Amino acid sequence: MAVVDFWFDFASSYSYIAAMRIEDEAERAGVRVRWRAFLLGPIFAAKGLVDSPFNLDPAKGAYMWRDLERLSEKHALAWRKPSVFPRSSVAAARIGAAFADEPWLPAFARAVFRLNFVEDAAIDALDGLQDAVVAAGGPADAAARAQQDPLKTALRAANDEAVARGLFGAPSFTVGAPPGTELFWGGDRMADAFAWASRHER
């Protein structure tokens, strides 16, 4: 079965929409998805940005918030504009990276996205994250263990992988490993990524 890596940041508004859509779309396309949490912050910081591009550029920011309203309606997804943006996503991302291959990870990830973009709640409280892990079917100590060595290094490795694949935004989709990685940026390109994987990966 062809595999697509789905790269997301729990702080990213467009990642929320993609996370909610991707399993249905993948099933239709006959593709398997690997959920890959990473952090946009260090990638933005490396090019000198001190905040989200949506905060630094008022026109782009205004567009994004309106677009999210429209996209939520189009895909019949709940949506509330978060009162804090971007929220600190490092604690949740450490869980995502440390347990990337666990069967409960996608349900956990969707729960965190709902906290941020439906409940307008913080996503860096360990007890809330732990509740989300357990509700998704994961072990009771996962959230805490992911914040410490050796598991916390998984997020750094994921970010290194993201950079090696040319990522500069989220959500992104990749097919294959370097040097032959095909990168697709933005939720609008999800179907293109699946089609590419189906044609080129067997």
Place this chain on the structure above:
Amino acid sequence: MAVVDFWFDFASSYSYIAAMRIEDEAERAGVRVRWRAFLLGPIFAAKGLVDSPFNLDPAKGAYMWRDLERLSEKHALAWRKPSVFPRSSVAAARIGAAFADEPWLPAFARAVFRLNFVEDAAIDALDGLQDAVVAAGGPADAAARAQQDPLKTALRAANDEAVARGLFGAPSFTVGAPPGTELFWGGDRMADAFAWASRHER
């Protein structure tokens, strides 16, 4: 018939793909397109950027060039990576803005895009632009007249309109005038813009 404004910069690689696709897509959607040339340069300069974001961010640039290859193949369009990017598009944009409502304008615009992204040729030579106008069915003096008052002010007015509609990139699509403008950014959102216009504009 519902109307969508199609905002493009002749220097913009993604605008090329959109320009080549839009008439077929509009016909299928039953929507009328107004071709609106404008300049991204002053909009980027106003936020402190001294070059195209694709040149300033190597990862984003590398992605864009690969993506253009894929999109050209997907839409069966000719494509050659230009040896100069972004090319000066002010002379061509003045023609586009001054003659925005002329029936020959879309054919002229496509010819200029082919010069830039298929022929890898300059798009600021007045004789080449004039040839493109005439080949599209326009008057022999249009290219020269558009560079002078009173016609040259049309481009400044178009850019003011673009800013008033919240534009920050190209291609973009707008439905309606401020304060109720709906903005869609990126060629991937063309169908969304058409659907919006069909539902909301009669």
